[in-house]
Amino acid sequence: IFDRDTYLHDLRKAMPGLPGDISLDVRTEQRVAGIQEDRHQVVNGMIDRLVLVRSGGQVIAAEIIDYKTSLTENSKANDQDDDLRIERYEPQMTAYKQVIKSSLRIEDVATRLVFL
Numbered sequence: 730i731f732d733r734d735t736y737l738h739d740l741r742k743a744m745p746g747l748p749g750d751i752s753l754d755v756r757t758e759q760r761v762a763g764i765q766e767d768r769h770q771v772v773n774g775m776i777d778r779l780v781l782v783r784s785g786g787q788v789i790a791a792e793i794i795d796y797k798t799s800l801t802e803n804s805k806a807n808d809q810d811d812d813l814r815i816e817r818y819e820p821q822m823t824a825y826k827q828v829i830k831s832s833l834r835i836e837d838v839a840t841r842l843v844f845l
Contacts, residue, residue: 748784753780753782755778755781756779759776762774766827772825779792793826794841795840797818814842822842825840826838
């Protein structure tokens with residue numbers, strides 16, 4: 730469940746310089762395609778949730794949220810496992826981030842992995 734008020738509150742704490750007139754455009758299962766410039770590779774995938782932060786109708790920031798179900802019944806959740814899982818998905822998140830930054834011409838793009 731996505732609570733816009735909570736998200737906006739947390740966003741303002743994380744980015745105190747945001748203008749007062751921001752709005753959110755929340756997209757689910759957003760296709761992403763483009764070139765990862767630093768690696769010269771084609772990126773083609775699906776972002777589980779893309780939150781676009783708008784001010785005056787323009788996108789000024791974004792957050793990419795990707796859900797992962799890599800924790801199995803036989804594995805134990807601990808900090809070391811979390812670090813390994815994050816490291817495993819870092820290339821994918823970096824690629825998505827670069828394509829979103831380039832396609833939307835914005836600098837502020839955050840990523841978040843959510844392990845279910």
